[in-house]
Amino acid sequence: MTTTSLATAGFGSPAASVRTRGVVTRFDPKRGFGFVVVERTRQKVFFHVSAIRSAAAQSRSQPAPGVVLSFQIDETDPRGPRAIEITVEDGSAWLVGRWMRLAGVWGVLAALGLVLGGVLTAWVGVRFGVVEAVAVGLVVWNGFTASLFAWDKHRSVRDGCRLPEAALLGATALGGTPAALGMMSLIRHKTRKTPFRLAMWSIVTVQSLLILVWLSRFLPTG
Missing domain, CATH: 1.20.1440 (de novo design (two linked rop proteins))
Structure with missing residues (x-):
């Protein structure tokens, strides 16, 4: 598979169009980062509050454990997968089903x-x-x-x-x-x-x- 086809498939691209959801398991409000577990794969992904799309949401949201996020995954970071293009969802109904x-x-x-x-x-x-x-x-x-x-x-x-x-x-x-x-x-x-x-x-x-x-x-x- 060529490099172009890989990028088209979403592999190796920091801004892959595929979005997923997950639940926050840890968040450090002082340093502004935490971890989210992907809904389907159970993959543990790093995220930083600066990746939340809305600046207003960054200032008022505290993605504490249990909060649902929608995001893309950047697999190109050498330190490991990280969530980008994050939006905070009202995931109460989803969490009830998950529970x-x-x-x-x-x-x-x-x-x-x-x-x-x-x-x-x-x-x-x-x-x-x-x-x-x-x-x-x-x-x-x-x-x-x-x-x-x-x-x-x-x-x-x-x-x-x-x-x-x-x-x-x-x-x-x-x-x-x-x-x-x-x-x-x-x-x-x-x-x-x-x-x-x-x-x-x-x-x-x-x-x-x-x-x-x-x-x-x-x-x-x-």
């Missing part, structure tokens, strides 16, 4: 586990009592929380679409603290992100205070 595909079997199993856990908790409550039901419910919820942390760690290794930190912190706040702390230590997940750790320990502190207040009701008075 559903990413959940796959894991999502079905997690939902099934929660349903079965809820049924088991209700049965224990009827058969034995409220205290036993709460204990079983906490075990089930901690299992679910552990699965959330494990899944998010798996996606981070593969540079995939991540779970929102609010989901991890929410599961922790609703009773999954032992599993959350255990998974953070076991698989070394979210241990370097100071804001996340501060939020986590704030939840632990509030929960500990609530437990102490509850236990104080059983202390002898006078």
Whole structure:
């Protein structure tokens, strides 16, 4: 194939006409660059904010993880592929579909586990009592929380679409603290992100205070 035909096919041309879409997995707002994973090929591509087409968009947009970009890929840079001619898309509907595909079997199993856990908790409550039901419910919820942390760690290794930190912190706040702390230590997940750790320990502190207040009701008075 000749050089001309190669350029026509879009190979080796920094401005190939073929556009693709991907989701941002990392972005450094101070230095203005990050990485985007191509929707179909899972290729990891570098991008700089200066490649966003609109100057107005450059000044107001923060392509944080999860934001959808439309772009061309420049394969001629010796440092590796980079995104050019970038536009920021409203990709909320696309991301919902992507989340559903990413959940796959894991999502079905997690939902099934929660349903079965809820049924088991209700049965224990009827058969034995409220205290036993709460204990079983906490075990089930901690299992679910552990699965959330494990899944998010798996996606981070593969540079995939991540779970929102609010989901991890929410599961922790609703009773999954032992599993959350255990998974953070076991698989070394979210241990370097100071804001996340501060939020986590704030939840632990509030929960500990609530437990102490509850236990104080059983202390002898006078």
